[in-house]
Amino acid sequence: MNSMPAVIQxxxxxxxxxxxxxxxxxxxxxxxxxxxxxxxxxxxxSTLLNTLLGFYPPAQGTARIFGKDIGTHSRELRALIGYMPxxxxxxxxxxxxxxxxxxxxxxxxxxRQALERAHEALFYVGLGEVRYRKVGTYSLGMKQLxxxxxxxxxxxxxxxxxxxxNGLDPxxxxxxIQLIREIRDSGDMHVVISSHLLxxxxxxxDEVIILRDGNIAGICNIEEERRxxxxxxxxxxxxEDNAFADAVQQLGCECALFGKGRMKxxxxxxxxxxxxxxxxxxxxxQIRRMNYRRDSLEDIFLKAMEEVGARNGSL
Amino acid sequence: MAVYKxxxxxxxGGVTSDRxxxxxxxxxxxxxxxxxxxxxxxxxxxxxxxxxxxxxIYFAHSAGLRAALQIRGGPDTAQINNYFFLAFLAxxxxxxxxxxxxxxxxxIASDLANNALPLILGRPLSRTEYVSxxxxxxxxxxxxxxxxxxxxxxxxxxxxxxxxxxxxxxWLAWAIFIASWMWIAIVGLVALxxxxxxxWRVAAxxxxxxxxxxxxxxxxAINITLGTNWGHLFDVLYAVKLIWVGLFxxxxxxxxxxxxxxxxxxxxxxxxxxxxxxxxxxxNRRLKAREVVRG
Numbered sequence: 362m363n364s365m366p367a368v369i370q371x372x373x374x375x376x377x378x379x380x381x382x383x384x385x386x387x388x389x390x391x392x393x394x395x396x397x398x399x400x401x402x403x404x405x406x407s408t409l410l411n412t413l414l415g416f417y418p419p420a421q422g423t424a425r426i427f428g429k430d431i432g433t434h435s436r437e438l439r440a441l442i443g444y445m446p447x448x449x450x451x452x453x454x455x456x457x458x459x460x461x462x463x464x465x466x467x468x469x470x471x472x473r474q475a476l477e478r479a480h481e482a483l484f485y486v487g488l489g490e491v492r493y494r495k496v497g498t499y500s501l502g503m504k505q506l507x508x509x510x511x512x513x514x515x516x517x518x519x520x521x522x523x524x525x526x527n528g529l530d531p532x533x534x535x536x537x538i539q540l541i542r543e544i545r546d547s548g549d550m551h552v553v554i555s556s557h558l559l560x561x562x563x564x565x566x567d568e569v570i571i572l573r574d575g576n577i578a579g580i581c582n583i584e585e586e587r588r589x590x591x592x593x594x595x596x597x598x599x600x601e602d603n604a605f606a607d608a609v610q611q612l613g614c615e616c617a618l619f620g621k622g623r624m625k626x627x628x629x630x631x632x633x634x635x636x637x638x639x640x641x642x643x644x645x646x647q648i649r650r651m652n653y654r655r656d657s658l659e660d661i662f663l664k665a666m667e668e669v670g671a672r673n674g675s676l
Numbered sequence: 677m678a679v680y681k682x683x684x685x686x687x688x689g690g691v692t693s694d695r696x697x698x699x700x701x702x703x704x705x706x707x708x709x710x711x712x713x714x715x716x717x718x719x720x721x722x723x724x725x726x727x728x729x730x731x732x733i734y735f736a737h738s739a740g741l742r743a744a745l746q747i748r749g750g751p752d753t754a755q756i757n758n759y760f761f762l763a764f765l766a767x768x769x770x771x772x773x774x775x776x777x778x779x780x781x782x783x784i785a786s787d788l789a790n791n792a793l794p795l796i797l798g799r800p801l802s803r804t805e806y807v808s809x810x811x812x813x814x815x816x817x818x819x820x821x822x823x824x825x826x827x828x829x830x831x832x833x834x835x836x837x838x839x840x841x842x843x844x845x846x847w848l849a850w851a852i853f854i855a856s857w858m859w860i861a862i863v864g865l866v867a868l869x870x871x872x873x874x875x876w877r878v879a880a881x882x883x884x885x886x887x888x889x890x891x892x893x894x895x896x897a898i899n900i901t902l903g904t905n906w907g908h909l910f911d912v913l914y915a916v917k918l919i920w921v922g923l924f925x926x927x928x929x930x931x932x933x934x935x936x937x938x939x940x941x942x943x944x945x946x947x948x949x950x951x952x953x954x955x956x957x958x959x960n961r962r963l964k965a966r967e968v969v970r971g
Contacts, residue, residue, distance in 0.1 A: 414798050417968070436802075446794050469694070470691065515687060516688075
């Protein structure tokens with residue numbers, strides 16, 4: 362049991378639009394520094410973020426952020442949260458610095474500090490040189506960065522990034538991911554990224570919640586998964602692979618052969634990789650390729666999707 | 677920390693009062709309004725009637741000045757009365773209406789045009805505070821044009837007249853204040869509602885004008901077709917004038933001459949109330965729908 366309150370705690374949260382349940386009895390606790398909200402389009406990711414922000418009232422259940430109920434502490438929580446929405450969101454007639462300052466002041470910063478923070482935030486995201494240009498004249502990538510700047514300018518404890526790499530070209534996407542990782546590693550704020558792009562989540566997050574059709578398909582601590590799969594190896598060998606596999610199994614490893622010298626090996630904690638090289642040398646087997654293999658987020662995601670699909674009878 | 681140093685640092689300073697935070701919206705609304713030089717010029721020109729009225733009151737009380745200028749006619753002190761202030765209010769109301777028609781429609785539209793509303797309402801601000809902040813922009817602007825100069829004129833008249841004029845005419849000060857605020861409420865809320873529904877400024881300004889001028893035509897058509905006076909219920913300007921006539925204690929005979937007895941006073945207040953209520957309802961519906969951008 363974690364002694365710190367969960368960053369996000371979902372307690373039977375249900376949200377309805379009319380008769381249709383969009384989020385269905387969500388339960389779970391998330392403690393990660395960077396939490397990924399993963400799911401196909403229409404799975405309820407943005408609805409969950411908007412509910413946490415207090416835009417949609419829960420039909421049943423509730424959620425807590427840092428232990429505070431979103432229903433009763435909505436205003437207090439909004440002061441702690443920075444929000445970067447998915448779609449374009451800016452005031453085109455304002456300059457970058459004017460826009461970010463305005464948003465910071467609305468979050469409660471005094472005018473002078475808001476101006477200082479606006480300059481800092483724009484330099485931080487890389488828009489320092491264009492901060493006096495009107496936001497309406499920015500390129501798509503610059504507008505995304507301006508949205509990020511306004512989300513972090515007031516120094517929130519938690520920042521919601523809804524599809525932060527939407528519409529970005531590869532260099533801009535790399536820059537955005539790098540910024541998110543820097544924010545995460547600064548240790549001052551938690552980040553929640555909603556995305557349907559596995560790569561974005563994989564590169565930034567240490568915990569992920571997977572949604573499908575308004576249900577939680579899975580909650581996974583990616584860091585833990587990575588640690589657990591640390592000794593999972595893929596090998597390609599040349600020579601007597603059956604004899605080699607037998608010897609490896611006698612060593613205490615699990616081993617599975619896939620033909621043509623390909624095999625997967627799970628090493629117990631006590632066994633080092635050099636033992637495999639020794640056995641290979643003794644059996645005159647060449648190890649031509651050796652990879653650490655972990656369940657990728659894609660595997661985890663697909664597994665979760667299949668499980669929910671099987672439960673619903675749709676796959 | 678120098679701003680050009682690219683690193684993130686948490687904010688550890690103080691925050692502003694939670695209750696007064698909506699005033700940030702007002703301040704930014706004002707600064708946006710006066711970005712336009714044309715509007716600033718129009719705003720300055722809107723004080724011309726005030727200066728004229730100021731001069732008239734002074735002139736009416738200064739026999740020496742009239743003699744020096746060898747003017748026999750012109751206003752006398754008896755003419756600085758409720759009619760004088762009502763006429764001044766009517767002139768100011770039109771000026772303020774034109775100012776709001778010019779700048780009012782972009783107050784909310786600029787936030788809706790590129791989905792900035794979720795960013796604003798995603799902060800510790802309620803919809804009510806948002807509308808209050810925006811309304812205060814119009815209210816402050818119109819106050820400066822309507823009741824504040826009128827009360828200055830009232831004070832000038834009271835000062836020059838002396839002899840307890842202020843006490844016998846205190847009701848006039850209240851009439852100025854209430855009549856002005858009623859006008860501010862109607863024009864302000866209609867402007868915000870239009871601003872929330874129409875992004876294009878020209879269309880929004882046209883809609884504002886239509887609201888105040890199509891109503892009388894519609895009401896008149898009802899009156900003629902059905903042979904009744906209840907069509908005036910759709911005429912906001914008529915309702916406003918009727919209330920002003922009552923507040924400024926215009927005698928019944930004069931009101932009848934101005935065709936201002938076609939509707940009972942409660943009906944006029946009902947029209948004003950319904951206009952404000954409908955504007956608030958439309959505002960709420962629009963803002964609620966747009967506070968979240970649905971994909």
